[in-house]
Amino acid sequence: MDKQTQETMEKIATLRQRLKGNIRQKLLEHHRTNLVKVNPSEVRAVISVNPHHPKAKVFAKSFEELHDGMTVYVDSTDLQAILEDRAVVEIRDIEPPFENVRKTLGESLGNIPPGTFTDTPTEDEDGSV
Amino acid sequence: MPDITFGAGPVVGADCKLYYNTGTRSSETWVEVDEVGDVNMPELSVALAALKRRANSYTKNLPALFNSITINATLIHGLGPTEFAAIQTQFFAKTCVEWAILGGAYTNTSEGGVQGLRIPMLVSAFPWNQPLEDVAGHEITLASGLLIEGSGSSETEIDPVWTTVGGSPGF
Numbered sequence: 001m002d003k004q005t006q007e008t009m010e011k012i013a014t015l016r017q018r019l020k021g022n023i024r025q026k027l028l029e030h031h032r033t034n035l036v037k038v039n040p041s042e043v044r045a046v047i048s049v050n051p052h053h054p055k056a057k058v059f060a061k062s063f064e065e066l067h068d069g070m071t072v073y074v075d076s077t078d079l080q081a082i083l084e085d086r087a088v089v090e091i092r093d094i095e096p097p098f099e100n101v102r103k104t105l106g107e108s109l110g111n112i113p114p115g116t117f118t119d120t121p122t123e124d125e126d127g128s129v
Numbered sequence: 130m131p132d133i134t135f136g137a138g139p140v141v142g143a144d145c146k147l148y149y150n151t152g153t154r155s156s157e158t159w160v161e162v163d164e165v166g167d168v169n170m171p172e173l174s175v176a177l178a179a180l181k182r183r184a185n186s187y188t189k190n191l192p193a194l195f196n197s198i199t200i201n202a203t204l205i206h207g208l209g210p211t212e213f214a215a216i217q218t219q220f221f222a223k224t225c226v227e228w229a230i231l232g233g234a235y236t237n238t239s240e241g242g243v244q245g246l247r248i249p250m251l252v253s254a255f256p257w258n259q260p261l262e263d264v265a266g267h268e269i270t271l272a273s274g275l276l277i278e279g280s281g282s283s284e285t286e287i288d289p290v291w292t293t294v295g296g297s298p299g300f
Contacts, residue, residue, distance in 0.1 A: 026288070028289070028290065028291055029288070029290035029291070030290065030291045030292070030293065031247065031290050031291070031292045031293070032292075032293045032294075033157075033292060033293075033294055034294070035157075035159065035235040035236060035294060036236070037235075037236050043158075055156050058152055058153055058156040059152065059156060059158065061152075062150075062151040062152035062153070062156070062158040063151070063158065065151065065215070066151065066158075066160070066211075067211065070160070070211060071161065072151075072158055072159060072160050072161075073148070073157075073158075073159040073161070073235040073236065074152075074157065074158050074159070075156070075157055078156055078157075088155075090155070098291070101290075
């Protein structure tokens with residue numbers, strides 16, 4: 001399935017949920033996350049592996065002011081996506097009064113050859129957080 | 130019912146956490162602000178429109194907008210230079226960044242997990258208290274603010290969200 005078809009299907013799925021729930025106002029988003037405690041030097045190492053990944057570009061900016069001795073928390077799926085060179089996909093599920101949001105790994109971005117820095121994940125390891 | 134875990138049980142304020150995000154809503158990078166004393170979120174309320182009419186003896190309230198949300202915290206002076214510099218800069222530069230106020234650590238993976246509010250906030254007050262016989266500090270106030278991410282067609286206004294960390298797998 002190409003990216004455009006996938007996006008269209010996601011939009012239709014979201015619209016169906018809204019029609020089903022008869023939502024008239026914007027819902028409070030409920031984000032379910034799994035964060036990992038990291039040292040900025042570790043994240044800089046991850047960025048160096050795949051600097052063209054969109055998440056790596058955002059992290060490069062957000063870590064500019066953070067020194068190596070600090071402790072910070074980042075989303076494990078984001079880090080995994082950079083290492084595996086894969087997209088991050090948001091999954092939304094409307095359940096009034098909340099719109100549940102979680103992240104999972106998407107398709108390969110093709111920036112680096114598969115398995116260059118990590119083992120290729122199995123189906124079971126594939127993304128759910 | 131939405132799958133929002135209730136948490137692992139009662140907690141004391143010392144175990145609660147306050148963070149600010151140096152990244153974006155979708156690529157978060159949280160820095161803990163731990164050199165703080167009491168932290169309070171006194172304003173999390175809905176504005177009410179009072180409905181009063183001849184036909185009924187009781188005043189009924191209709192919910193309107195959520196009121197401005199504020200967080201008050203005592204930032205100890207002289208400790209945590211990185212977090213102090215970041216908060217001081219946010220105040221003097223009048224910048225709005227995302228904050229998280231949680232009932233536990235972001236790394237909590239217990240069955241109940243932890244939860245809290247993520248919200249773009251301004252440091253709206255940064256006073257400096259120097260009592261003669263008490264620890265000097267800043268009674269900072271954070272107030273909900275306008276945060277826009279992206280540009281052009283991808284511009285997104287960041288609204289407050291409820292967040293759950295750890296806990297049992299849900300939706």
